[in-house]
Amino acid sequence: METLDQIFVLSKKGILDFLGTFLPEWVVTLACVAITIKAIAVLGPVTMMYLTLMERKVIGRMQNRIGPNRVGKWGLLQPLADGVKMLTKEDIVPHGADAVSHFLAPILIVIPSLLAFAVIPFGRGMTPVDLNVGVLFFIAVSSTTTIAIFMASWGSRNKFSVLGGMRSAAQMISYEVPMVLSVVPVILIAGSLSTNDIVLAQAGWGGLKWFVFTPWGFFAFIIFFLCGVAECNRSPFDLPEGESEIVAGFHTEYSGMKFALFYMAEFMNSFTVSGLAATLFLGGWQGPFLPSWLWFFLKTYALIFVMIWFRGTLPRIRVDQLMGLAWKFLMPLTLVNILAAGLWYFTEGAARWLITASILAGSFWLLTKLNRGYTPEKRVYLFAE
Amino acid sequence: MxxxxxxxxxxxxxxxxxxxxxxxxxxxxxxxxxxxxxxxxxxxxxxxxxxxxxxxxxxxxxxxxxxxxxxxxxxxxxxxxxxxxxxxTPAKNSLGAACLAVAAGLFSILVRFIRSTPWPETTSAPAPGTSEIGQALMGPYVFAFEVISVILIAVLIGAMVIAKKDNPGEDAP
CATH class of the missing domain: 1.20.120.1200 (NADH-ubiquinone/plastoquinone oxidoreductase chain 6, subunit NuoJ)
Structure with a gap:
């Protein structure tokens, strides 16, 4: 059990011990870094490949279809076939495109998504880089994605691309605010910005003392997850690439592998956001019986399944609804949530549950009341009589 | 190493x-x-x-x-x-000389202050600073912190006033 839990840590240690027998110390130090980087660089794209298959399968079942099943058993080789197809496709660059921006954007968009993997605790002692500002690092790195999207949209010289880029920037700036604020209660209670320490702060109750089982944690989790879905430009927040309105948004003018890189960034983002949500609120790798890394991947894939479920169920929301949700509903609720977490920190026993739950439920009720749209009794047509 | x-x-x-x-x-x-x-x-x-x-x-x-x-x-x-x-669109105008003068002035001021500041050299690695920064903001520098938050609130309200429509009833849907 113990070896199964630490199997990756032990195998890395074994490789380094073997290298240490005939190589100087500084090469071993470099190898230690290289192994971690290699693991992430392989994990990211492979995760992305099989997420595409998972998404197509799950969406297919939700729409009463079977999904891909021709290439390999249960379509398991479909991602490889897609990869070959993407690589052999013609790479089209528009005549009026800005060469540098158009070329660099798909490469630059993958970098933040891969960097975000660096602070995700995949299991006990399996955080690639245990930064003491881990959560902040994740947020900072994922906020730079906007620049790559801007480069793609402006470099294409296409009005649909520019519209998509503008929508994406507006959405990302708006949803970053409640996302960051929803993490604050966790940092407040855990007393640390390091992802590893946050997981350790959720130890207890047989591995089930997760932050999501507290009133403030529940609200923060829902808000964080919604904002995460919006940051990944996934349905129902996929206005930047809404195909019924603006063709494909900022990646209209991309084909072949460059287009695939945008997809890769999107899927890796949804993986890291789900992973971070699991880390912050669902106890990360904490859990009974199973090895720690298995718990982490189970929780992450459950959240990704919910994302796919969203896509299969919800229609795309309107721009004003999108902005209204972020600024008029999620943002005030996160501010109340920080207050509730502060009260939770300073009270004890049943009183803390009562106080925080009543504050949050009251403000939730008030905010839904205040946000209720005005629906007139009778439709009034101004221009069509 | x-x-x-x-x-x-x-x-x-x-x-x-x-x-x-x-x-x-x-x-x-x-x-x-x-x-x-x-x-x-x-x-x-x-x-x-x-x-x-x-x-x-x-x-x-x-x-x-x-x-x-x-x-x-x-x-x-x-x-x-x-x-x-x-x-x-050309990104040039005739203010180049003025810009150069301002930049040179700022640079000379910065150089003067950098040269007159004593820079202590320590061999030990600095401690992780997040909690120290937090405690400094809530302790000795709490006044500056509060003033900045008041300014930010003022900026937010100002932005809202500028962004508000002048006549809400004027443009019908």
């Missing part, structure tokens, strides 16, 4: 060179969009230097505030301004 130290030093100097080049590019490129991107690269390079100096918190905040927010805002403003991002 000597080769590793050399490698880290070479990496730091490379980052410094890149950020200097990017800073020069951000004022000399003819296209304003490219200039904004070069500025983003320069700011990222500065974050890299902070990381090299083991100031992780400052580096992350640098990326979050400057690259994530300020540059996005700059690019947003460029793309919203009419024809500003077109390739045919």
């Amino acid at each position: 000597l080769p590793l130290t050399l490698l880290v030093k070479a990496g730091l100097y490379l980052i410094m060179a890149i950020s200097l080049l990017a800073a020069v590019a951000s004022v000399s490129l003819p296209n304003i969009f490219h200039a904004a991107l070069a500025l983003a690269l320069a700011l990222l390079g500065i974050a890299g230097i902070y990381l090299g100096l083991q100031a992780e918190f400052v580096a992350v905040v640098q990326v979050l505030i400057y690259v994530g927010a300020v540059i996005t805002l700059v690019i947003f403003a460029i793309m919203l301004t009419n024809r500003m991002a077109d390739r045919s």
Whole structure:
């Protein structure tokens, strides 16, 4: 059990011990870094490949279809076939495109998504880089994605691309605010910005003392997850690439592998956001019986399944609804949530549950009341009589 | 460990060179969009230097505030301004000499202050600073912190007043 839990840590240690027998110390130090980087660089794209298959399968079942099943058993080789197809496709660059921006954007968009993997605790002692500002690092790195999207949209010289880029920037700036604020209660209670320490702060109750089982944690989790879905430009927040309105948004003018890189960034983002949500609120790798890394991947894939479920169920929301949700509903609720977490920190026993739950439920009720749209009794047509 | 130290030093100097080049590019490129991107690269390079100096918190905040927010805002403003991002728009005007004078003046002031400040050298690695920064903000510097938050509230309200429609009933749906 113990070896199964630490199997990756032990195998890395074994490789380094073997290298240490005939190589100087500084090469071993470099190898230690290289192994971690290699693991992430392989994990990211492979995760992305099989997420595409998972998404197509799950969406297919939700729409009463079977999904891909021709290439390999249960379509398991479909991602490889897609990869070959993407690589052999013609790479089209528009005549009026800005060469540098158009070329660099798909490469630059993958970098933040891969960097975000660096602070995700995949299991006990399996955080690639245990930064003491881990959560902040994740947020900072994922906020730079906007620049790559801007480069793609402006470099294409296409009005649909520019519209998509503008929508994406507006959405990302708006949803970053409640996302960051929803993490604050966790940092407040855990007393640390390091992802590893946050997981350790959720130890207890047989591995089930997760932050999501507290009133403030529940609200923060829902808000964080919604904002995460919006940051990944996934349905129902996929206005930047809404195909019924603006063709494909900022990646209209991309084909072949460059287009695939945008997809890769999107899927890796949804993986890291789900992973971070699991880390912050669902106890990360904490859990009974199973090895720690298995718990982490189970929780992450459950959240990704919910994302796919969203896509299969919800229609795309309107721009004003999108902005209204972020600024008029999620943002005030996160501010109340920080207050509730502060009260939770300073009270004890049943009183803390009562106080925080009543504050949050009251403000939730008030905010839904205040946000209720005005629906007139009778439709009034101004221009069509 | 000597080769590793050399490698880290070479990496730091490379980052410094890149950020200097990017800073020069951000004022000399003819296209304003490219200039904004070069500025983003320069700011990222500065974050890299902070990381090299083991100031992780400052580096992350640098990326979050400057690259994530300020540059996005700059690019947003460029793309919203009419024809500003077109390739045919020249990004030059006749204020070059004045700019040079102001920049030289600022540079000389900075040099004077940098030279007159005593720089203590310690061999021990600095402690992780996040909690110290938090305690300093809530302790000795709480007044400045509060003043800044009041200014931010004022800016928020001002932005709302500017963005508000002049006559809400004027334009029907």
